[in-house]
Amino acid sequence: MNFKKILIIYKKELLDLFRDRRTVITSLVLPIVLYPLLMIGFSSMMSRQEMKLEQQQMLIYLNDNILDETSIRIESELQNIENLQIMPKIDFYDETPLYELLKDKSIQAVVDLKDSLSSTGYQVLIAKIIYDETSERSSKTYRKISDKLFEIENELVGERLQEIKINEEILTAIELKKENIAPPAQMLGFALGKFLPYLLIILTISSAAVVSSDLVAGEKERKTLETILVSAARRNELVIGKYLTIITITIITVLLNLFSMYLSFHHIFSQYQTDAGGLQLPIGNFALILVLMIPLVTLFSALLLSISTYSRNIKEAQSYQMPVLFGGIMLSMVSFLPGFELSFGFALIPIVNFSLLIRNIMLGSFELSHLFIVVSSTIILDIIAIYISIRLFNCESVLFRTAEEKSLKFWGKDKKNVFTPQFGFLFFIVMLLALFYIGGKWQTENLINGLIRTELLIILLPTILILRISKSDIKKTLRLNQTNPLNFILIILLAFPILVLVGLLMQMINIIFPIPESYMESFNNLIQDITIWKSLFVIALLPGICEEVFFRGYIINVFRKQGIWKSIIITAVLFGIFHLDPFRMVPVTLLGIWMGYLLFKTNSILIPIFAHFANNSLALLIGRFADKMPYFEKILKDGEFPFWWGIPAILIFVFLLKIFAKINDKSCFNALELE
Amino acid sequence: MIEVKNLTKVFIQKNGEELYAVNNLSFTAERGEIVVLLGVNGAGKTTAMRMLSTVLQPFSGTASVEGFDIISNPQQVRSNLGFLSGDTGLYARLTAREVITYFGHLYDVEPSNIKIRIQEISNLLDMDDFLDKKVDFLSTGMRQKVSIARSIIHDPPVMIFDEPTAGLDILTAKNIVDFIHRCKNDGKCVLFSTHIMREAERIADKIVMIHEGKVLAEGTWQEFKQETGLNDLDDIFIHFVNRIKDEEIVNEF
Ligand SMILES: Nc1ncnc2c1ncn2[C@@H]1O[C@H](COP(=O)(O)OP(=O)(O)O)[C@@H](O)[C@H]1O
Ligand SMILES: [Mg+2]
Numbered sequence: 072m073n074f075k076k077i078l079i080i081y082k083k084e085l086l087d088l089f090r091d092r093r094t095v096i097t098s099l100v101l102p103i104v105l106y107p108l109l110m111i112g113f114s115s116m117m118s119r120q121e122m123k124l125e126q127q128q129m130l131i132y133l134n135d136n137i138l139d140e141t142s143i144r145i146e147s148e149l150q151n152i153e154n155l156q157i158m159p160k161i162d163f164y165d166e167t168p169l170y171e172l173l174k175d176k177s178i179q180a181v182v183d184l185k186d187s188l189s190s191t192g193y194q195v196l197i198a199k200i201i202y203d204e205t206s207e208r209s210s211k212t213y214r215k216i217s218d219k220l221f222e223i224e225n226e227l228v229g230e231r232l233q234e235i236k237i238n239e240e241i242l243t244a245i246e247l248k249k250e251n252i253a254p255p256a257q258m259l260g261f262a263l264g265k266f267l268p269y270l271l272i273i274l275t276i277s278s279a280a281v282v283s284s285d286l287v288a289g290e291k292e293r294k295t296l297e298t299i300l301v302s303a304a305r306r307n308e309l310v311i312g313k314y315l316t317i318i319t320i321t322i323i324t325v326l327l328n329l330f331s332m333y334l335s336f337h338h339i340f341s342q343y344q345t346d347a348g349g350l351q352l353p354i355g356n357f358a359l360i361l362v363l364m365i366p367l368v369t370l371f372s373a374l375l376l377s378i379s380t381y382s383r384n385i386k387e388a389q390s391y392q393m394p395v396l397f398g399g400i401m402l403s404m405v406s407f408l409p410g411f412e413l414s415f416g417f418a419l420i421p422i423v424n425f426s427l428l429i430r431n432i433m434l435g436s437f438e439l440s441h442l443f444i445v446v447s448s449t450i451i452l453d454i455i456a457i458y459i460s461i462r463l464f465n466c467e468s469v470l471f472r473t474a475e476e477k478s479l480k481f482w483g484k485d486k487k488n489v490f491t492p493q494f495g496f497l498f499f500i501v502m503l504l505a506l507f508y509i510g511g512k513w514q515t516e517n518l519i520n521g522l523i524r525t526e527l528l529i530i531l532l533p534t535i536l537i538l539r540i541s542k543s544d545i546k547k548t549l550r551l552n553q554t555n556p557l558n559f560i561l562i563i564l565l566a567f568p569i570l571v572l573v574g575l576l577m578q579m580i581n582i583i584f585p586i587p588e589s590y591m592e593s594f595n596n597l598i599q600d601i602t603i604w605k606s607l608f609v610i611a612l613l614p615g616i617c618e619e620v621f622f623r624g625y626i627i628n629v630f631r632k633q634g635i636w637k638s639i640i641i642t643a644v645l646f647g648i649f650h651l652d653p654f655r656m657v658p659v660t661l662l663g664i665w666m667g668y669l670l671f672k673t674n675s676i677l678i679p680i681f682a683h684f685a686n687n688s689l690a691l692l693i694g695r696f697a698d699k700m701p702y703f704e705k706i707l708k709d710g711e712f713p714f715w716w717g718i719p720a721i722l723i724f725v726f727l728l729k730i731f732a733k734i735n736d737k738s739c740f741n742a743l744e745l746e
Numbered sequence: 747m748i749e750v751k752n753l754t755k756v757f758i759q760k761n762g763e764e765l766y767a768v769n770n771l772s773f774t775a776e777r778g779e780i781v782v783l784l785g786v787n788g789a790g791k792t793t794a795m796r797m798l799s800t801v802l803q804p805f806s807g808t809a810s811v812e813g814f815d816i817i818s819n820p821q822q823v824r825s826n827l828g829f830l831s832g833d834t835g836l837y838a839r840l841t842a843r844e845v846i847t848y849f850g851h852l853y854d855v856e857p858s859n860i861k862i863r864i865q866e867i868s869n870l871l872d873m874d875d876f877l878d879k880k881v882d883f884l885s886t887g888m889r890q891k892v893s894i895a896r897s898i899i900h901d902p903p904v905m906i907f908d909e910p911t912a913g914l915d916i917l918t919a920k921n922i923v924d925f926i927h928r929c930k931n932d933g934k935c936v937l938f939s940t941h942i943m944r945e946a947e948r949i950a951d952k953i954v955m956i957h958e959g960k961v962l963a964e965g966t967w968q969e970f971k972q973e974t975g976l977n978d979l980d981d982i983f984i985h986f987v988n989r990i991k992d993e994e995i996v997n998e999f
Contacts, residue, residue, distance in 0.1 A: 080852075086840070087837055087839050090839040293835040293838070294833050295836065295837060297796075298834050298836075299852065301799040301801055301827065302852040302853055303854055304852045471801075
C-alpha cells in the first residue's frame with residue numbers, strides 16, 4: 072500500500088465533498104446554527120415562563136368560620152402576599168361550588184379556617200388548604216399560603232411563650248439547614264448529560280451517513296467508480312482513502328457540534344451570571360468527549376461505508392442506512408431513561424455505552440474502568456467493521472451487483488398467496504403493533520382478562536382468518552397431523568432439563584444485565600393471585616395454542632423457501648421479538664428454535680403446542696409449589712439454580728433428544744429439504 | 747499488446763444457475779493494431795474488458811497486457827492501460843483540470859509531467875476553453891473529451907474502449923473515432939468493442955466476433971466475406987451465429 076496515494080485520494084474526496092451543498096449543510100452549517108438557536112429559544116422560553124409565573128395573579132377563597140382576632144390577622148397577612156387576592160365572600164350551603172371553581176381554575180386555592188380547643192385550653196386554629204397539585208399556579212399558591220401560615224404560627228407561639236415567660240429558643244431542638252449538594256453546574260450537567268449524548272450521536276451518524284453514501288454508492292450512481300478501479304490505485308488504497316475522508320468529515324462535525332454547544336452554553340450562562348451563580352461547563356469535559364467519540368466515529372464510518380459499498384446507488388444506500396440511524400437513535404436514548412447506569416454489561420453494547428458514558432462525564436462522575444471497557448470494546452468492533460468494509464470493497468460480486476427486478480408486491484404471483492416473506496413480515500408487524508397498543512391496554516385494564524383476549528383475539532383469530540382468506544388447506548398448512556404418543560411423554564421429560572437450562576441462561580443474563588427487581592415482582596404477583604387452574608389456562612395452554620399456531624403454523628411457512636433451518640431461526644427471532652421483553656429475548660428465541668425443530672421433526676404442530684404448554688406449566692407449577700418441597704425450596708424460591716446443575720441438565724437433554732430423534736426417525740427433515 | 751488465453755468468466759445468477767458470460771475467449775492484439783470486439787448486447791464484451799482491466803477476476807484462463815499477467819500482476823497491467831467506456835462518468839463538482847490531474851496522480855505520473863501532459867492533450871483535443879470549468883457545466887462533447895484526457899493522462903501503450911460511442915451524436919462520436927485512429931498511428935494497441943457492424947467495419951484492423959461469451963469468428967471483413975460468400979455485414983454475423991448453434995446441437999448428440 073502506498074500512503075502517498077491514499078493521501079491523494081483523501082484530498083480529492085475532501086475537495087469534492089466540500090463542494091457538495093448537502094455535506095456542507097448537514098456536517099458544517101447545521102451544528103453551528105443549531106445550538107445557538109436551541110439556546111436562544113430555550114432561554115427565552117424559560118424566562119418567559121418564569122415571568123409569567125411571577126406575575127400571575129392568585130385568587131383564593133377564604134372561608135373564615137371563626138372571625139376572631141387571630142383569624143382576622145391571618146386574613147390581613149394573606150392579603151399582603153404579593154399578587155394574591157381574596158375573593159369576596161359568598162354564602163354557600165356546602166363546598167361543592169368551591170370545588171367547581173378550583174377545577175375550572177377560576178380560583179387557585181380555598182382556605183378554610185376552623186376553631187378547636189386543645190386539651191391545654193389554648194386555641195388551635197385549623198387551616199385547611201384545598202388546592203390542585205396538578206396545576207402549577209395552584210401549587211404555587213398553596214406554597215405561598217402555607218409559608219405564610221407557618222410564619223404566623225411561629226409568631227403566635229412566640230407570643231404565647233412570652234406570656235408564660237419561657238424563652239422561645241427552647242422550641243428549637245433541631246435546627247434544620249438545607250444545602251443542596253448538587254452544585255448548579257452539576258444540575259445543569261445532569262440535564263445536559265441526558266440530552267447531549269443523544270444529539271451528538273444522531274448528528275454524528277447522520278453526517279457519516281450523508282458522506283459515506285456519496286463516496287461509494289454515489290460513485291456507482293455517477294458511473295465514476297469503474298474509472299478509479301481501472302486506475303493504478305489499489306483497492307485498499309481507495310477504500311482507506313475514502314474511509315479516512317468519512318472519519319475526517321464526521322470528526323469535524325463532532326468537533327463543531329461540541330464547540331458550538333460549548334460556546335452557546337457559555338454565552339447563555341454568562342448572561343445569567345448574576346442570578347444563576349456563575350454556571351460554567353468545564354471545557355475539559357468537552358475535550359474528553361471529543362476524544363472518546365473517535366472510536367465511535369470510526370466504527371460508524373466503517374459500518375456505513377460497508378453499506379454504501381453494497382448499495383447500487385445513493386437512494387438504496389440511504390434506505391439501508393435507515394435502520395442503522397433508527398437503531399442509533401433508539402440506543403442513544405437510554406441516557407434519557409432513569410435507572411440505567413453504566414455497568415459492565417452496558418459498557419459492551421455499542422452506542423448505549425457511549426450514551427451512558429457521555430452522560431456520566433457531563434455529571435462529572437465516571438469510572439475509568441468503564442471508560443476503558445467502552446473504548447476497548449468499541450475498538451475491537453471497529454477493527455472487525457473496518458476489515459469487513461475492506462473485504463467488501465474487494466469483493467466483485469458486491470461492487471458489481473446487478474440490478475434485480477424486485478417487485479414489492481405483498482401478494483406473490485397469485486393474488487391470494489399469503490406465504491411470501493414480504494406479506495409475512497407485514498403481518499407480523501401489524502400483529503406486533505396490535506399486541507403493543509391494544510393488548511397492552513387490555514392487560515393494564517385487567518391482566519388476566521387482557522391476556523386471554525390478547526391470545527385469542529390478537530394472535531389466534533387473525534392467523535386463522537389469514538389462512539382462511541388464502542384458501543389454503545388449513546390442516547395441511549398447520550401440520551395438524553397425528554403423532555407418536557410417546558412423543559408427549561418425551562416432551563414432558565424434556566421440559567425439566569430445558570427449564571434448568573433456560574433458568575441458568577436467565578441467571579447469566581442477569582449477571583451481565585441486572586434485571587430490575589420491580590420487573591420480577593410483577594411477574595410473580597401475576598402467578599400468585601389466581602387459582603392454579605386459571606393460571607395454567609392463561610399462562611400455559613392459551614399461549615401454547617395461539618402462539619404456536621401463529622409462529623409455527625403460519626410464520627414458519629412464509630420462510631420455507633429459505634431452507635429449513637433458516638425458516639426455523641427467522642421464525643424464532645420474530646418469536647423472541649414478539650414477547651416485547653429485552654431481558655427474555657435470547658431465551659425465548661432459543662425456545663422458538665426448539666419449537667421449530669420439534670415441528671419439522673415430528674411434522675405435527677401438536678408437539679410444539681404441547682411442548683410450549685409443558686414448559687410454561689412446569690415453570691408455573693414449580694414457582695407455585697416450591698415451598699412444599701423442602702429441599703428445593705431455597706433454590707426454587709429465588710429462581711436460582713446452582714450452576715453445576717447445567718451439566719446433568721445438558722446430559723439428560725442430549726440423552727432424551729437422542730431417543731426423540733430415534734422415535735421420529737423417518738423425519739420429514741430430509742423430505743422437506745427436497746420439497 | 748494484449749494476449750488473451752482461454753479467458754472464462756462465470757456469474758452465479760439469482761436463480762442459482764451459472765452463466766458463462768465469457769467462455770474460453772482467446773485472441774491477440776498487437777501494437778499499432780485496432781482490434782474490435784463485435785457482439786450483440788449481453789455477448790460478454792464488457793465482462794471480457796473488465797477482466798482485462800483487472801476489475802473482475804477471471805474464473806479460468808488468463809490474459810496479459812504488455813507482458814504483464816492480469817492475475818499475478820494487476821497493478822502493472824492497469825498502469826499500462828487506458829480504459830474508456832461509453833457510460834463512464836466524471837466528478838461533476840471538480841473542474842476538468844482537477845479531474846485529469848487526479849487521475850494523473852492515481853496513475854503515478856510525476857506532478858510536473860502532469861501539467862505538461864494536460865497542456866499537450868488540451869492542444870490535441872482543443873480543450874483550453876473549458877479546462878478550468880466545473881464538469882457540471884460542460885456539454886456532452888466536452889465531457890467526452892475530459893474522459894478521453896483522463897484515460898490517456900499516463901500515455902498508456904494499450905487502450906481499451908468499451909462501446910465509447912454509444913449514445914453520442916455523430917460529431918462527438920467522430921471525435922472519438924479520430925482519437926482512436928491517432929492512438930493507432932502513435933503505435934498503441936487498441937481494443938474496441940461495439941455492437942454496430944458498420945462501425946466495426948470502418949475502424950477495425952481485425953474483428954473478434956463474440957456471442958454468448960464464445961468467439962464466433964476472428965479475422966478481417968475481407969476474410970469473412972470470402973469465407974461465407976456473403977456481402978452484407980449483418981448477414982455475415984447471423985451466418986456465424988447460426989453456425990455455432992448448429993455445432994452445439996451436433997455436440998449434444
Ligand atoms: N456482475 C454481474 N453479475 C451477473 N451477471 C452479469 C454481471 N455482469 C454481466 N452479467 C451478465 O453477463 C452477460 C454479459 O454481459 P456484458 O459483458 O455486460 O455484455 P456486453 O457488454 O457484451 O453487452 C450478460 O448476460 C449479463 O447479464
Ligand atoms: Mg457492455
